[in-house]
Amino acid sequence: MDLFALYQSRIADALSALFPQLADAPELLRRFVVEPPRDASHGDMSTNAAMVLAKPLKSNPRAIAEQLAEKIGEFDGIEAVDIAGPGFINMRLAANVWQDMIATINAESADYGRPKEAPSGKVNVEFVSANPTGPLHVGHTRGTVFGDALARLMAFSRYDLSKEYYINDAGGQIGVLAKSVMLRYCEALGHEIGEIPKGLYPGAYLVPIGKKLADQFGDELLNMDEAAAIDKIKPIVLDEMMGLIKADLAKLNVHHDHFFSEKQLHGEDGDIRKTLDWLREEGLVYQGTLEPPKGKTPEDWEDREQTLFKATDFGDDTDRALVKSDGSYTYFAADIAYHRNKYLRGFNEQIVVLGADHAGYVKRLKAAGKAVSGGEANVDVKICQLVNLLRNGEPAKMSKRAGTFVTLGDLVDEVGPDVVRFIMLFRRNDAPLDFDFDVVTAQTRDNPVFYVQYAHARACSVFRNAKRDLPDLDISLAALQKADLSLLNDPAEIELIKVASQFSRVVAGATEAHEPHRIAFYVHELASAFHAFWTKGKERPELRFVNLDEQTITLSRLALVNAVRQVLANSLEILGVSAPEELS
Known part of the structure; x- marks a missing residue:
């Protein structure tokens, strides 16, 4: 249960009762927020409803706040209400509201934080989509983790979702790859191949193939025409490379639901031809010329009349060419056909995860999504910035078995999947990230993944200790659900419950914004709150989780610990990070 959404709904009902004219503009009641105040001393919740509605209601925000505050004061669970500044309303909840949240978490268990009903529509999350010409490298790792965590987050929020990998197998790079493998084939037969020619792939990963x-x-x-031999091995080489990529992804527990072949877009009966015909029918394509872009002129710009898509009608900065001078299709023609293909497969929400070098694609892909769906589909492009590998603050050096770059596999083999996943998510995707091996492998509070996993392990240890010290005490989930939660009234206990109770709200916000890093930030905050409470128990014996002389309060505290453990576990499950019961 999301307490903040509950009180937001109650406030919306109160506003409707106070101002009947809002019935004609229900969208106004979705504009205000109920959230924790910036200063915790101001209360448990704050709303800007009076500020947001002042202009539409043609009233003073303070006057609206005074009427609304009176209504809020009548809500169940409200202990105090006050108005701050020009019209912010702060609320303080009664202790029993927070105590009841422990019961809710323990009752809902692994489902705590999920919405009750599944949202409408289908979501496609396309991520990784690296050219199948070599192993995944460190540059792919962040997008891999981000895309998978985002998909996990949306699946947790009950979306009908598919994780997709776009295989770039229609261009000339697959032919270059096949030629590179032919050299390794000759080498395997005992022929001297010498230095790998420039333009071919030199990596040792091709030797086994x-x-x-x-x-x-x-x-x-060797006895075949070279072109025929290349054509014969292309599909074999592609399968081998995709197998290598899938094996790397599996190291991070990443598994896609669908692999889309770019070749499906090309040819006489391909999706590009069909999409261009449809765009012409809709009047979204014309013959014209483009002004040269400001600054450096890109290689694909041509000063001639050409087939153009009306991208500016859908929010792009310029119209986009679809056909090159040699008659072949542009990359954007393939992009727009691919997004139409996804829309026709039923995906009205399309999320694309790209690297930092594709930041210029955001507007054009959004425009493509709007155009090919008649405005029914939304394309959200998430850009993942670069990762800097460090050792003790200095640029890291690693073995380069792939030839010219550090692989995703190298990274996971050295520090493990949990570390890679959590650290890649412990910063916004659109901000550069420093990955310091010395920090992320240390068992200290400065290492966020250790700090969070240690909190879960600590919570599990409380139950082991209780079972050891109080063998006759029933500490099953059923017993915890019957605990007297009214005994959890110390301010330190209430503060910990408040943090655990934020989870549903954080999940909802992270899902809506497509920002899984919010879960990483939150679970670190919850771990910090739990560790702080643990420390208080050392300073104040009456706050210890297990009290040999007071089994009733022990059961109540164990209910609290189990709720915190559950929220930690749910958070880590979304991030794709394990929740260990013990740490070595």
């Missing part, structure tokens, strides 16, 4: 071809074909390929 060359050996497989040698085992499968012997010297058959």
Whole structure:
């Protein structure tokens, strides 16, 4: 249950009763927020409803706040209400409201934080989508983790969702890859290949594929026309490379639901041709010329009349070319056809995760989504900034088995998937991230993933200690659900409950904004609150979780600890990070 959403709904009802004219403008009641005040001393909740509605109601915000505050004071669970500044309303909740949240968390368990009903529509999250010409490198890792965590977050929020990988298999790079593998094939047959020619892929990751071809074909390929041999091995090489990529993704427990082949877009019956025909029918394509862009002229700009998409009608900065001078399609033509394909598959929400070098694609892809769906589909492009690898604050050096770059596999092998996933999410995706090996592997509070996992392990240890010290006490979930929660009335206990009770609100906000880092920030805050309460128990014996002489309060405290443990576990599940019961 989201307490903040509950009181927001009650406030909306109160406003409707106070101002009947709002019935004709229900959207106004969705504009205000109920959130924690910036200063905790001001209360538990704050709303800007009076400020937001002052202009539409043509009234003074303070006057609105005074009427609304009187209504709020009549709500169940409200202990105090006051008005601050020009019209902010602060609320303080009664202790029993927070105590009841422990019961709610323990009752809902793994479902705590989920909405009761599934949202409408279908969501497609496309991420990774690296060219299948080599192993995933560190630059792909952040987008991989972000995309998977976002998909987990939205699945947790009951969205009908599919995780998709777009395979770039229609361009010339697959032919270059096949030629590179042919050299390794010759090498496997005992031929001297010398230095890898410029323009081909030199990585040692191709050696095993060359050996497989040698085992499968012997010297058959050597006796074929080179072009025929390349065409023969292309699909084999592509499958091998995708297998390598999938194996790397599995190290991070990332598994896609669908792999889309770019080749489906091309050819006479491909989606690009069909999409261009549809765009022409809709009047969204014309023949014209483009002004040269300001600044550096991109390589794909052509000073000629060409087939253009009316991208500016949908919020882009310029119209976009769809056909090159040689008759082939532009990259954007493939993009717009791909988004139409997703829309026709039923995805009205399309999320695309791209690297920092694709920041210029945001407006054009959003425009594509609007155009091909008649405004029914939304495309949200999430850009993941660069990751800087450090050791003790200095640029890190690692082995480069792939030839010219550090692989995702190298990173996971050194520090483990939990560390990689949590650290990649412990910063906004659109901000650069420093990944310091010395920090993220230390078992200290400065290491956020250790700090959070330690909190979960600590919570589990409380139950082990209770079972050891009070073997006759029933500490099952059923017993915890019957505990007297009114005994949890110390300010320190209430403060911890307040943080745990924020989870539903954080999930809702993170889901709506497509920002899984909010869950990482939140779970770190909850871990900090739990560790702080643990410390208070050392300073004040009456706050200890297990009291040998007071089994009733012990059961109540265990109910609190179990609720915190559950919220920690739910948060880590969304992030794709394990919740250990013990740490070595």
